[in-house]
Amino acid sequence: MYKSKKTILAFLALVIPGIAKANAGVPMLFLAMPAYLISLVPIIAIEATYISKSLELSLGQSLKTVSISNVVSTIIGVPLNWFLLVLVQMVTGGGSAYGTDSFMGKVLAVTWQAPWLIPYEKDLNWMIPIADLVLLIPFFFA
Numbered sequence: 552m553y554k555s556k557k558t559i560l561a562f563l564a565l566v567i568p569g570i571a572k573a574n575a576g577v578p579m580l581f582l583a584m585p586a587y588l589i590s591l592v593p594i595i596a597i598e599a600t601y602i603s604k605s606l607e608l609s610l611g612q613s614l615k616t617v618s619i620s621n622v623v624s625t626i627i628g629v630p631l632n633w634f635l636l637v638l639v640q641m642v643t644g645g646g647s648a649y650g651t652d653s654f655m656g657k658v659l660a661v662t663w664q665a666p667w668l669i670p671y672e673k674d675l676n677w678m679i680p681i682a683d684l685v686l687l688i689p690f691f692f693a
Contacts, residue, residue, distance in 0.1 A: 628693035
């Protein structure tokens with residue numbers, strides 16, 4: 552009986568979208584990944600030039616090596632890192648809304664909950680860019 556009730560509610564949410572609640576949070580990976588992919592070109596160019604000069608390699612050889620490592624780390628490493636961060640967030644209690652009324656609540660909302668932002672609708676305009684900046688730190692190490 553329980554499964555059929557959930558199925559009916561899911562069907563009603565699809566048929567009558569006004570009854571659906573959009574409070575699932577904001578998975579930051581999907582907001583950040585396009586920017587990371589766009590930034591690959593200048594990052595690869597800068598790294599290839601630097602490595603070429605510092606290791607006395609040909610530009611073509613360093614470009615090939617840097618391109619492969621950056622593409623793999625962005626396409627595989629960043630999503631894997633994000634998934635682990637979401638897992639840590641959920642296991643440690645970061646999946647609940649604690650509010651953004653206090654300064655500490657705001658700090659926790661954009662650091663601890665950065666991988667999957669809680670849907671504080673009125674604060675998302677400043678939370679998304681700051682959470683993205685916070686995520687750059689673990690993504691750098693990926």
